[in-house]
Amino acid sequence: MSELLLGPLLRFVDDSSATVWVETSRPCTAEVRCAEGTRGEARTFQVAGHHYALVVLTGLEPGSESAYELLLDGTPVWPLADSPFPPPVIRTLDRDSGDSVRVTFGSCRWAAPPGDEKDPVGPDALDTLAARLSSSPDSERPDVLLLLGDQVYADETSESTRAWIASRRSLDEPPGEQIADYEEYTRLYHESWRDPEIRWLLSTVPSCMIFDDHDVIDDWNTSASWLADIRATSWWRERILGGLMSYWVHQHLGNLSPAELDADPVYAAVRATPDGTDALRDHAARSDAEPSSVRWSYRRDFGRVRVVMLDSRAARVLDEQHRSMLDEGEERWLREQVLDRRDAYDHLLIGTSLPWLLPHLIHDAETWNAGVCRGERGARWARIGEQVRRKADLEHWAAFPESFEALRQLIAEAGSGEDAPATVLVLSGDVHHAYVAEPTWPGGAAPDARVLQLTCSPVHNSIPLSMRIGFRFGWSRTGRAIGRLLSRHGRQGRPAVDWRRTGGPWFGNQLMTLTLRGRAARLRLEQARATGDTARLSTVEESQLTPQ
Numbered sequence: 001m002s003e004l005l006l007g008p009l010l011r012f013v014d015d016s017s018a019t020v021w022v023e024t025s026r027p028c029t030a031e032v033r034c035a036e037g038t039r040g041e042a043r044t045f046q047v048a049g050h051h052y053a054l055v056v057l058t059g060l061e062p063g064s065e066s067a068y069e070l071l072l073d074g075t076p077v078w079p080l081a082d083s084p085f086p087p088p089v090i091r092t093l094d095r096d097s098g099d100s101v102r103v104t105f106g107s108c109r110w111a112a113p114p115g116d117e118k119d120p121v122g123p124d125a126l127d128t129l130a131a132r133l134s135s136s137p138d139s140e141r142p143d144v145l146l147l148l149g150d151q152v153y154a155d156e157t158s159e160s161t162r163a164w165i166a167s168r169r170s171l172d173e174p175p176g177e178q179i180a181d182y183e184e185y186t187r188l189y190h191e192s193w194r195d196p197e198i199r200w201l202l203s204t205v206p207s208c209m210i211f212d213d214h215d216v217i218d219d220w221n222t223s224a225s226w227l228a229d230i231r232a233t234s235w236w237r238e239r240i241l242g243g244l245m246s247y248w249v250h251q252h253l254g255n256l257s258p259a260e261l262d263a264d265p266v267y268a269a270v271r272a273t274p275d276g277t278d279a280l281r282d283h284a285a286r287s288d289a290e291p292s293s294v295r296w297s298y299r300r301d302f303g304r305v306r307v308v309m310l311d312s313r314a315a316r317v318l319d320e321q322h323r324s325m326l327d328e329g330e331e332r333w334l335r336e337q338v339l340d341r342r343d344a345y346d347h348l349l350i351g352t353s354l355p356w357l358l359p360h361l362i363h364d365a366e367t368w369n370a371g372v373c374r375g376e377r378g379a380r381w382a383r384i385g386e387q388v389r390r391k392a393d394l395e396h397w398a399a400f401p402e403s404f405e406a407l408r409q410l411i412a413e414a415g416s417g418e419d420a421p422a423t424v425l426v427l428s429g430d431v432h433h434a435y436v437a438e439p440t441w442p443g444g445a446a447p448d449a450r451v452l453q454l455t456c457s458p459v460h461n462s463i464p465l466s467m468r469i470g471f472r473f474g475w476s477r478t479g480r481a482i483g484r485l486l487s488r489h490g491r492q493g494r495p496a497v498d499w500r501r502t503g504g505p506w507f508g509n510q511l512m513t514l515t516l517r518g519r520a521a522r523l524r525l526e527q528a529r530a531t532g533d534t535a536r537l538s539t540v541e542e543s544q545l546t547p548q
Contacts, residue, residue, distance in 0.1 A: 107429025
């Protein structure tokens with residue numbers, strides 16, 4: 001008899017279809033039955049001895065809500081018989097209703113320890129959201145979760161995971177306490193997603209995901225020299241292949257619509273054989289060797305809200321003389337998705353794990369670093385610059401100045417003219433604090449849309465005092481003056497746009513929620529705070545971004 005090992009995760013949902021992801025203990029048929037009669041089923045596929053299925057449901061009623069159950073070979077396995085949580089539901093969109101769309105987002109979630117252990121980094125914001133929704137089923141809930149990177153930490157494992165790794169290999173051999181291969185990655189996903197509250201939340205609220213560096217390794221693809229150094233190690237190939245394969249299985253598949261799944265040759269190849277390991281391994285190897293041959297970015301439309309999720313890691317061009325956050329094909333794809341039928345959306349959300357607008361000192365330090373690493377100050381400074389880049393994580397959009405400017409131009413174009421949306425919002429994480437930044441445009445040439453950088457991180461991780469001090473200083477006038485000196489030393493011009501911080505910085509385990517209705521947009525920031533033996537989400541900031 002097959003058992004449910006992980007999931008179900010409710011992933012894609014639109015006005016008439018949905019997908020549900022599961023991992024099972026052996027080959028079987030996974031079936032999802034909705035209370036109103038809709039059903040879908042899928043045979044499991046196998047990767048590295050693990051069994052997965054992605055069940056597609058079609059023909060759902062727009063604007064409906066239906067409880068569902070999961071069966072394996074006809075046996076009900078979810079919801080659990082003794083579950084303290086409400087039944088999982090699938091809520092479809094209604095494009096013509098004008099109802100609000102609520103988007104909750106954040107990044108950097110280190111798996112919370114078991115309930116009987118003290119949490120060293122404080123309460124988990126996603127876990128706390130789940131507790132609130134499960135205890136008050138009629139409370140306001142997100143229509144989608146956008147998880148903007150670092151869903152797992154391959155380079156910062158927990159005590160229990162380290163003990164498990166030590167039971168299968170020596171920690172004295174590289175990569176030591178870090179994740180080594182696909183099997184060890186599966187442990188991370190189990191650790192993160194089997195938490196009871198998180199498991200229930202992901203079974204009933206749709207989710208969109210994209211990776212960042214810690215899903216693979218800190219500073220992943222920071223530079224060409226970094227990549228050459230790590231490829232020379234004995235352990236990297238299995239690490240990167242395991243990381244990309246596990247990301248495809250656990251995160252990427254659920255980002256795709258049923259139509260995209262039908263057209264995906266890798267998905268077809270993996271399911272066409274009793275064991276899809278080789279097909280997926282070939283895909284991961286191709287992605288690593290030829291990043292431009294694979295696309296991890298994707299687009300989702302939620303009524304009149306468009307979400308474009310960008311791969312800010314694997315699609316990079318690392319040649320120092322032609323550095324780019326996105327390769328040429330990815331740039332064309334982004335432009336097409338943003339400008340396609342602008343009259344069809346009122347709000348454009350660009351999800352990128354790395355912030356576009358940073359504290360000014362950090363932005364200028366990154367552009368300085370890009371200049372000296374390119375050779376603006378000679379070979380000696382180029383070597384120093386590379387050392388600084390790796391130690392200080394200077395790898396955001398500002399570290400790719402031409403890409404920073406290209407994104408500025410695209411945002412301005414998308415936000416201008418007769419068909420301009422009400423907002424263009426860049427959603428990011430990574431930097432372990434939250435803030436709102438608003439660009440100011442030269443010569444009064446501001447777009448018609450309101451443009452904002454909304455950064456929210458972490459969901460559950462530490463925020464050292466040094467980081468708090470550094471980011472606050474980065475926003476200060478003194479920090480800005482130092483940044484300008486650095487920029488001049490690197491022979492870098494000023495960016496074609498300025499910006500100011502209009503909210504934050506806020507530090508803590510936190511989530512942001514956008515409520516979008518018509519052309520109105522409202523933002524709420526909530527932090528998880530311990531209250532005795534429990535935790536709750538407290539509203540720290542709430543503001544109207546556009547006129548109601």
